[in-house]
Amino acid sequence: MVISGPRGTKDMLPESSCRWHYVEQMVRDLCRLYAYQEIRTPIFEHTELFLRGIGETTDVVSKEMYTFTDKGKRSITLRPENTASVVRSFLENKLYAEPQPVKLYYMGPMFRYDRPQAGRLRQFHQFGIEAIGAAGPTIDAEIILLATDFFQKLGLNELTLLINSVGCPQCRPIYRDKLQAFLHDKLDGLCEDCQSRFERNPMRILDCKNENCQTLSHGAPHMTECLCDECQGQFLGLQTLLQAAGITFTLDPRLVRGLDYYTKTAFEIQYPPLGAQSAICGGGRYDGLVEECGGQPTPGIGFAIGLERVLLALEKQQLLPDFKTGIDVYIAPIGDKGKTLAFQLLHQLRRSGLSCDMDMMNRSIKAQLKRANKYPARYVIIIGDEEVDQEKVMVKNMDSGEQCMLALQDVQSMIAGEMDN
RNA sequence: GUGGCUGUGGUGAAGCGGUUAACACGGCGGAUUGUGGUUCCGUUAUACGUGGGUUCGAUCCCCACCAGUCACCCCA
Numbered sequence: 325m326v327i328s329g330p331r332g333t334k335d336m337l338p339e340s341s342c343r344w345h346y347v348e349q350m351v352r353d354l355c356r357l358y359a360y361q362e363i364r365t366p367i368f369e370h371t372e373l374f375l376r377g378i379g380e381t382t383d384v385v386s387k388e389m390y391t392f393t394d395k396g397k398r399s400i401t402l403r404p405e406n407t408a409s410v411v412r413s414f415l416e417n418k419l420y421a422e423p424q425p426v427k428l429y430y431m432g433p434m435f436r437y438d439r440p441q442a443g444r445l446r447q448f449h450q451f452g453i454e455a456i457g458a459a460g461p462t463i464d465a466e467i468i469l470l471a472t473d474f475f476q477k478l479g480l481n482e483l484t485l486l487i488n489s490v491g492c493p494q495c496r497p498i499y500r501d502k503l504q505a506f507l508h509d510k511l512d513g514l515c516e517d518c519q520s521r522f523e524r525n526p527m528r529i530l531d532c533k534n535e536n537c538q539t540l541s542h543g544a545p546h547m548t549e550c551l552c553d554e555c556q557g558q559f560l561g562l563q564t565l566l567q568a569a570g571i572t573f574t575l576d577p578r579l580v581r582g583l584d585y586y587t588k589t590a591f592e593i594q595y596p597p598l599g600a601q602s603a604i605c606g607g608g609r610y611d612g613l614v615e616e617c618g619g620q621p622t623p624g625i626g627f628a629i630g631l632e633r634v635l636l637a638l639e640k641q642q643l644l645p646d647f648k649t650g651i652d653v654y655i656a657p658i659g660d661k662g663k664t665l666a667f668q669l670l671h672q673l674r675r676s677g678l679s680c681d682m683d684m685m686n687r688s689i690k691a692q693l694k695r696a697n698k699y700p701a702r703y704v705i706i707i708g709d710e711e712v713d714q715e716k717v718m719v720k721n722m723d724s725g726e727q728c729m730l731a732l733q734d735v736q737s738m739i740a741g742e743m744d745n
Numbered sequence: 746g747u748g749g750c751u752g753u754g755g756u757g758a759a760g761c762g763g764u765u766a767a768c769a770c771g772g773c774g775g776a777u778u779g780u781g782g783u784u785c786c787g788u789u790a791u792a793c794g795u796g797g798g799u800u801c802g803a804u805c806c807c808c809a810c811c812a813g814u815c816a817c818c819c820c821a
Binding site: 328331382383384405438442444448449452517533581582583592600601603604627629630631632633634659689690691692693696697698700704706709718720727 | 746747773774775779780781782811812813814815816817818819820821
């Protein structure tokens, strides 16, 4: 019986890993452009970090974490997202002592115990940005721009940018009260989910897809109508900057992020053709998180992009380039005498920087040429008894079909020379 | 976690109570003597997701489980 991989995980086979390299390279180039540096935090953390950082009542923490007890009886959790870890690392490594803001990016696997679906895996990969230490709307705008730039560079259009403000500890409670007051006498008409949301997170009720709930919540006050001066300033400032940068966005008063730590700016980028998993990027400000994790009050903002979803979108739009699998030289020995020489030549050519392979299957010359063609290989070097005796090899150009006998020591320079043209 | 749909070889797929379980692609080999990409020929493969049940008999019917998928939930 063959053992299968765990549910919700995926192997990245050679063809797909080329795609990952492509996207990852884009990430690295872009982050360099925007002056963000890579941080790599552990894949597991003390469970406590996520409980405190993300919030115990959130779905992610309450039902989606991979938590286990290690041999030292510590409660350990595979990271479901990376912001809490980055903030932990920021504090632990005293990055607050470095020039502010600290601009970091990360890429790597995250884990959530969810029911798998296309675009939703239990081990999935995110590229994320965290800018810690700056409060104003400029950094918010920069981060949103970085995200939209990323998608644009990949050629991805048809994206929707939604922005909202979720307020701060000053104004959110006031709004919450107002909203609850509005919904109070409608409570019985709401769906089961929404009834439980009423206490836990009433803002989510506005987001419910249930028709009845939609009707009942119609006319409810919006967070953005209740923002305090500071939050209002931040929100308007961001919009001005985005407009100045020529970014089109949609104000979505119902946009709420799922993690407790978000304050003020919240945004999401969607790619609608992906269906239910259309959220391809989500982010926002988390001004209270650093303090929550035991540091000085420090503002921060970040986003995370789901790379599997990006890849799905690129596939759908046929935006993935052809990745070359070809090699420079395939060496085809005929007979035992040729093999040793072939192996020597293989090694020598590789050391000179040419990508090479040779037959290891004892195939006929014909089959070897077929193999070389499949790579495809630009040159095939044939080494039979004749060649060995004459200390020469046959070099065949697979594009033109031309071939010539060359002395061993001339092979590398001949190929290198031709390839330069 | 809830509900719907699906599950045949490496891949795409026919068959739907009794079949040597098609076909295509791929893989491998060959079409004389040491030469590829097209074509032709041959060959290959532990294929009916797993476990029960109904039946004389199950790939086909029923149940459970597993997995995928879609939607919900949530989110990237």
